[in-house]
Amino acid sequence: MKAIQVAAYGSPDAMALAELDDPVPGDNEVLIDVAAAGVNPIDWKIVSGAMKAFIPLPLPFTPGVDAAGTVVAVGRHVTTLAPGDEVMGFIGIVGAYASRIVVDASRLARKPARLSFAEAAAMPAATLTAWQALHEHGALQAGQTVLIHAAAGGVGSAAVQLAKLAGAHVIGTASAGNREYLQSLGAAAFIDYRAQDFAEQVSQVDLVLDLVGGTTQARSWSVLKRGGTLVSTVSKPDAARAGNPAQVTGRHFATRADGPMLAALAALHASGEVRTHVDSVFPLQEASRALARSMGGHVRGKVVLDVTA
Structure with missing residues (x-):
């Protein structure tokens, strides 16, 4: 799998695309082929080191809190999702800037059919x-x-x-x-x-x-x-x-991951009552440019990474 790696805190320019082993889902987890990942201000704050006193992370790490993609495999205790399901979620404080991720099933909701993967990745957090x-x-x-x-x-x-x-x-x-x-x-x-x-x-x-x-x-x-x-x-x-x-x-407050709440909010998107605006899309290998866009402010809606590009 491919993943953006942060080896040292500092400028997003120092992030690098790396080849890593595929993760293996635990009993309550889901393995996802990621199609898109959302870019949030918390991402560049973590990468810069501004949050390390509050959110200590082992180096290297992969940034990203939002992802959307397709389920590849599920842990033995997961009954709510199956391979082939299209999902989205606030996956945690890091990990989304990768082509494959494992996520606790309780954090996920099914992607509404009317949403593109980019829109779905922009929505959860x-x-x-x-x-x-x-x-x-x-x-x-x-x-x-x-x-x-x-x-x-x-x-x-x-x-x-x-x-x-x-x-x-x-x-x-x-x-x-x-x-x-x-x-x-x-x-x-x-x-x-x-x-x-x-x-x-x-x-x-x-x-x-x-x-x-x-x-x-x-x-x-x-x-x-x-x-x-x-x-x-x-x-x-x-x-x-x-x-x-x-x-x-x-x-x-700090945002709480909540799969059922996300599913209810996804229903509002499915009905057209709420919409997500994608400001711009960058390929995964240009994650540093995506973070620079977010850091510059004046983003309308969300910046998104296309993990399939």
Whole structure:
């Protein structure tokens, strides 16, 4: 099998394509021929070494958290999947940038027929993150107002659509060129973060989804209503900066792999109620270019690796 290998933390340019032995599935695992792998910001953060204090990994390792492909073999305790099934999943914190992978069956869902492998690989981590942020940590309700920062990215794009489906009034921040894109996903209002100060444009927000961190997160406290919630995937919100921390809540979380939840979200894609936008596709051997594209910011939707190219 082929796999991208990281031998030392640092620039993605140092990653190399290597030939490795095929993995063997354990009792509860599935062996997959990978067709496509999603590229996420967590990938280049891990490759750079920025996350090694929190996510220690033995070197060398293969990056990648999202994959889609076809089941080749299953472990003896796996009854939900069979060879030939087309699947997708948030496979773990590393491993997806490879032509074959083993994954715990509980992390996987069947790929909807209407989705290409590239679209399926782009979906799991972003859509699971968006759902868990909005519903498990943000307790979003119909009729509420949600402000989503970096709304045109992978998680943001999914969150706009899921919040709209939940009956929320959705406000998205992004660069000017993404206005029509976000409106097409269901955003009722748009803020060009380069030209407008969101803190002066909105107020009395029930939920802020922070996908940026830093000063954007710090300034987001001011737009929350009493009892509002700030949920961040980037860093733990500091409630002391809220002014009156007793009146608002800040939450930070790590995305949880969940095969049944992913299957339910896949059904929304199958019905056309939610869609995944693929920003760009790179062959596996150009994984360093794919990470550079993600690192550059302003990605609309997701960057994907074509593992079959």
